[in-house]
Amino acid sequence: MHPAIRTRGLTRQFPGGFGISGLDLNVPQGSIYGFLGPNGAGKSTTIRLLLDLLRPDHGAIELFGRPLDRSHREALALVGALVESPSLYAHLSGRQNLEITRCLLDVPRARIDPVLRRVGLLESADRRVREYSLGMRQRLAIALALLGQPRLLILDEPSNGLDPAGILDMRTLLRQLADEGITVFVSSHLLSEIEQIASHVGVLHAGRLCFEGRLTELRGRVQARLLVRCDDARRATELLLAAGEIVARGDADTLVISLAHRSEAEINRLLVGHGVAVHHLARELASLETLFFDLTADPSLRGTA
Amino acid sequence: MTPLARAITAECLKLRGTLALWMCLIAPATVVGLYVLQVSFSKINPKTVADPAEPWSFFTQSILALWCFLMLPLFVTLQSALLAGLEHGDNQWKHLLALPLPRRVHYLAKALLVAGMILAGFVVLLLLIPVGGGLLMLLKPAFGLRGIPPWAELVTTAAKCLAASGLIAALQTWIAIRWRSFTVAVAVGMSATVIGFLVGQSERFGHWYPWSMPVQVLAGEGQHASFVVVAGLLGGLAVTALGLADFLRREVG
Numbered sequence: 184m185h186p187a188i189r190t191r192g193l194t195r196q197f198p199g200g201f202g203i204s205g206l207d208l209n210v211p212q213g214s215i216y217g218f219l220g221p222n223g224a225g226k227s228t229t230i231r232l233l234l235d236l237l238r239p240d241h242g243a244i245e246l247f248g249r250p251l252d253r254s255h256r257e258a259l260a261l262v263g264a265l266v267e268s269p270s271l272y273a274h275l276s277g278r279q280n281l282e283i284t285r286c287l288l289d290v291p292r293a294r295i296d297p298v299l300r301r302v303g304l305l306e307s308a309d310r311r312v313r314e315y316s317l318g319m320r321q322r323l324a325i326a327l328a329l330l331g332q333p334r335l336l337i338l339d340e341p342s343n344g345l346d347p348a349g350i351l352d353m354r355t356l357l358r359q360l361a362d363e364g365i366t367v368f369v370s371s372h373l374l375s376e377i378e379q380i381a382s383h384v385g386v387l388h389a390g391r392l393c394f395e396g397r398l399t400e401l402r403g404r405v406q407a408r409l410l411v412r413c414d415d416a417r418r419a420t421e422l423l424l425a426a427g428e429i430v431a432r433g434d435a436d437t438l439v440i441s442l443a444h445r446s447e448a449e450i451n452r453l454l455v456g457h458g459v460a461v462h463h464l465a466r467e468l469a470s471l472e473t474l475f476f477d478l479t480a481d482p483s484l485r486g487t488a
Numbered sequence: 489m490t491p492l493a494r495a496i497t498a499e500c501l502k503l504r505g506t507l508a509l510w511m512c513l514i515a516p517a518t519v520v521g522l523y524v525l526q527v528s529f530s531k532i533n534p535k536t537v538a539d540p541a542e543p544w545s546f547f548t549q550s551i552l553a554l555w556c557f558l559m560l561p562l563f564v565t566l567q568s569a570l571l572a573g574l575e576h577g578d579n580q581w582k583h584l585l586a587l588p589l590p591r592r593v594h595y596l597a598k599a600l601l602v603a604g605m606i607l608a609g610f611v612v613l614l615l616l617i618p619v620g621g622g623l624l625m626l627l628k629p630a631f632g633l634r635g636i637p638p639w640a641e642l643v644t645t646a647a648k649c650l651a652a653s654g655l656i657a658a659l660q661t662w663i664a665i666r667w668r669s670f671t672v673a674v675a676v677g678m679s680a681t682v683i684g685f686l687v688g689q690s691e692r693f694g695h696w697y698p699w700s701m702p703v704q705v706l707a708g709e710g711q712h713a714s715f716v717v718v719a720g721l722l723g724g725l726a727v728t729a730l731g732l733a734d735f736l737r738r739e740v741g
Binding site for chain 1: 489494495497498501502504505506574577578579580581582583584585586587588589590591736739740741
């Protein structure tokens, strides 16, 4: 079975060194693929390339095994997308907005009500979009993306601007879509959000893919971390670095130590033995946020993509 | 339906409730209304005219001249900017161009819709001319209007003016789509119209300047009419082709 998205050596550079370089994405069919990266990592550039809004400098894109480039755009018929903010005609109603895309896609008019119902906008369908809240606009944009019955949904930061209830609704909707066999490719900077819905993740940093695989693989890859608060963080850092530990500074008196070499008890003994008073010492379970931080900050943890 | 026909239908749907559609009525009505008002308040000595078509010819030529010289270039500027602005507003291009349609249909649909609205403007103008004439018959009998307008002459002249406006339409469509800013499109169109006010009166250069080509159909003895019709049509097609090539090359950031 072909991957929903497969890119090989996908490269697009912009002046100033921004862009992506040599991206090899493999998005399995039926997965919820969380595409993570800090601002400026190249997530939106990648999404625009996957939708033929930008042209690559090098590399190739396949959607469900079909090539995608400026002269072969048929594969886009399998895709529904929301790129950043919703693109809507505010002077028209929600239903009229859907009618425009329906007309362009040449799908039956009978598709409109089911997608409106699916995103919970059936009751508000005949109101003008300018009267919609941001959450309603976001849901209408999802409805537009679903209109053509896509096999792949590409969503760029779909939770942007949503309130907690809206985020919850969005999460539920994406899970339902995935249950129906639709592949969901979702970029987000809300790492905790991705952690709750994604089956697979790709982590992008400075235009390169640091990690790609199942979320469980990513969790297994990174060691637990130790948070230490002490009276002399500078000296403690020097001691630990000299002992071969990987140390990062949190706030002024906090150290974040990767538990790769010594146990927490040994680290405590080392510090106390050198006269550093330890106030707080706690093992931290790796959330996706910390994994992400590690991947984008520590080169030694990369290299699986 | 072909992708182009679907794109045109979609463009028509987008126009619902917009100023662009109303402008097809308002712009020609303003021209006819202004001219009727001007004549109504003018002092005219009654004279006997043997040929009843002569006052009609004068009346229609005057209205067409006002339309082509001033209102038409501004109308084209505004309509193309409004049409393109529908996509620039929320960057709808990123939605449209991610759909599985050939990219060219979006540009061609816009260009054809601008052309369609110019045609609609001309049709409304032609329909309002007898209405304005009827009003003058009541308000200003001294003007000498009688009977019905010379439709054949009127339609032929209007068709030539319409054809001669092809180049402006293509240029303004390209500018409005190429630059996101509404101000750029409007500033270019308004400036070009003002320049055309001067250049259009030049016997040597008037027929070379796109924004004064339509009025050249009416200038003098119509010696440049054939040239501006051909230049408007061919120039319009050429600029549309170039604008389309530019559009296909462009990316959506």
